Amino acid sequence: MKARISGIGMYVPPRVLTNFDLEKVLDTSDEWITTRTGIKERRIAEEWEKASDLALPAAKKAIENAGLTPKDIDAVVVATSTPDMTFPSTACFLADKLGCPKPMAFDISAACSGFIYGLTIANSFITSGQFKNVLVVGAEVFSKIIDWNDRSTAVIFGDGAGAVVVSASEDDGGILSAVMKSDGSHWGSLYCPVGEKLRMRGRETFKLAIKSMETACRKALNQAGLELSDISLVIPHQANIRIINALAERMELPEDKVFSNIHRYGNTSAASIPIAMYEALKEGKFKKGDYILLTAFGGGLTWGAIALRY
Ligand code: UT7
Numbered sequence: 001m002k003a004r005i006s007g008i009g010m011y012v013p014p015r016v017l018t019n020f021d022l023e024k025v026l027d028t029s030d031e032w033i034t035t036r037t038g039i040k041e042r043r044i045a046e047e048w049e050k051a052s053d054l055a056l057p058a059a060k061k062a063i064e065n066a067g068l069t070p071k072d073i074d075a076v077v078v079a080t081s082t083p084d085m086t087f088p089s090t091a092c093f094l095a096d097k098l099g100c101p102k103p104m105a106f107d108i109s110a111a112c113s114g115f116i117y118g119l120t121i122a123n124s125f126i127t128s129g130q131f132k133n134v135l136v137v138g139a140e141v142f143s144k145i146i147d148w149n150d151r152s153t154a155v156i157f158g159d160g161a162g163a164v165v166v167s168a169s170e171d172d173g174g175i176l177s178a179v180m181k182s183d184g185s186h187w188g189s190l191y192c193p194v195g196e197k198l199r200m201r202g203r204e205t206f207k208l209a210i211k212s213m214e215t216a217c218r219k220a221l222n223q224a225g226l227e228l229s230d231i232s233l234v235i236p237h238q239a240n241i242r243i244i245n246a247l248a249e250r251m252e253l254p255e256d257k258v259f260s261n262i263h264r265y266g267n268t269s270a271a272s273i274p275i276a277m278y279e280a281l282k283e284g285k286f287k288k289g290d291y292i293l294l295t296a297f298g299g300g301l302t303w304g305a306i307a308l309r310y
Pocket residue numbers: 027028029032033036037112151152153155156190201202203204205206209238239240243267269297298299
């Protein structure tokens with residue numbers, strides 16, 4: 001059995017926070033944020049909205065796109081660094097809200113790499129024959145762990161959720177390779193102590209992100225027996241447009257082969273790749289049968305890449 005992505009969904013809260021809004025409350029400017037990060041605006045959840053509230057509409061859309069109902073879902077995996085509670089898992093809340101009939105449900109803590117870690121787990125569940133349909137969600141409300149007085153992080157992150165259903169399929173293709181890595185010795189680059197606010201050493205993280213994603217992409221291609229020229233689109237974690245452009249340059253990829261929507265949503269951590277996948281598909285940047293490459297990097301440090309045939 002192969003593990004194929006059978007449905008994709010996304011949801012972002014309607015409240016938009018622009019760079020101009022931030023100019024009014026922080027010592028920053030639209031010009032600085034745009035040139036240093038590529039971000040123009042981000043979405044912010046309401047006070048009452050939790051990760052599972054954003055995950056719910058994204059998951060519903062993914063399940064519907066897959067032509068399934070919540071009753072078909074065997075496992076719910078939520079990648080998040082901003083869970084509803086320490087426990088129960090956000091996945092348990094989401095499964096209940098969806099009305100899934102007692103699926104396996106758990107969260108993944110791998111920061112911005114959480115979604116591709118989740119896809120890798122779904123792939124193993126499916127190829128081993130354990131499950132037929134696994135829901136993998138990235139859902140974040142980083143606005144709740146941001147220090148809104150710290151201009152170096154407050155301008156970067158945003159809230160949102162993206163979801164995919166991974167289904168057993170006899171067709172060729174699906175998830176072809178997965179390279180997942182971590183290095184806890186660099187934890188201090190990007191972290192959030194329990195009950196406190198996020199902290200980041202931006203410049204250090206920046207350099208490590210480009211190098212690690214490039215290495216992971218090349219390994220994932222190699223393991224899948226693919227050349228870069230086979231790939232229709234690279235969908236990287238949306239951390240900074242300069243990181244995305246540097247990755248494209250190092251891999252000698254034309255900019256139109258590397259997807260970005262960071263200008264609209266900022267860095268939504270574990271949600272950024274499924275949100276980008278949803279929009280890239282909608283914009284016709286890839287279609288059924290195409291090879292795509294996903295890559296992420298985040299706190300932990302964690303990073304990785306997945307090659308798949310959609
Ligand atoms: O998602 C997981 C992984 N996360 C990342 O990959 C994030 C990686 N890092 C980055 O994206 C970038 O490092 C940042 C966008 C966070 C920062 O950009 P940078 O080009 O690395 O800037 P910097 O931290 O080196 O700061 C340059 C200057 C500093 O001023 P001085 O010391 O040169 O006078 C900062 O104080 O920019 C200043 N600065 C700002 N100025 C206006 C920092 N933040 C701001 C701001 N507005 N928001």
